[in-house]
Amino acid sequence: MTGTEMTISLCLAQKAGHVYGVEIVPEAIEDAKKNAELNQITNATFKAGQAEKVIPEWYDQGIKADVIVVDPPRKGCDEALLQTMIDMKPKRIVYVSCNPATLARDLKVLEAGGFKTVEVQPVDMFPQKMHVETVALLQRNLSN
Numbered sequence: 264m265t266g267t268e269m270t271i272s273l274c275l276a277q278k279a280g281h282v283y284g285v286e287i288v289p290e291a292i293e294d295a296k297k298n299a300e301l302n303q304i305t306n307a308t309f310k311a312g313q314a315e316k317v318i319p320e321w322y323d324q325g326i327k328a329d330v331i332v333v334d335p336p337r338k339g340c341d342e343a344l345l346q347t348m349i350d351m352k353p354k355r356i357v358y359v360s361c362n363p364a365t366l367a368r369d370l371k372v373l374e375a376g377g378f379k380t381v382e383v384q385p386v387d388m389f390p391q392k393m394h395v396e397t398v399a400l401l402q403r404n405l406s407n
């Protein structure tokens with residue numbers, strides 16, 4: 264749901280019924296719309312704004328998701344965003360993180376909200392540096 268130029272959203276649109284993407288930088292959203300047009304992607308809706316405000320608004324409008332993908336900055340996800348993700352009850356959440364500490368903090372919240380972390384894959388995209396990118400897959404517990 265977040266990301267510069269919405270690269271992840273545009274890739275997912277090729278497999279999804281519809282994709283909604285939000286990014287705080289308006290220019291990135293303009294680029295995403297141009298990229299969608301260039302690639303004949305018509306099943307994507309992009310909005311500039313704070314994910315923690317836009318996604319609760321979409322949820323209030325009745326929009327739900329089967330899969331939520333987040334790729335937040337190092338500070339991780341805002342509490343309001345995490346709560347809306349829990350309320351939306353997607354089957355799966357994919358959390359792309361560039362900070363293991365905030366990833367662990369946010370996974371704890373999502374686990375308390377009815378999700379189970381089933382796979383965590385670190386990716387060493389910055390060899391010889393302390394930073395690591397991590398992708399975590401969560402599934403909603405069937406009882407929730």
Ligand SMILES: C[S@@+](CC[C@H](N)C(=O)[O-])C[C@H]1O[C@@H](n2cnc3c(N)ncnc32)[C@H](O)[C@@H]1O
Nearest residue numbers: 265266267270286287288312313314334335336
């Ligand atoms: C780790 S980057 C994602 C990179 C992206 N997936 C890509 O392929 O380039 C995090 C992105 O979140 C955006 N961002 C930061 N705070 C945000 C917020 N509150 N709501 C929505 N987007 C936000 C940043 O502008 C940045 O583009």
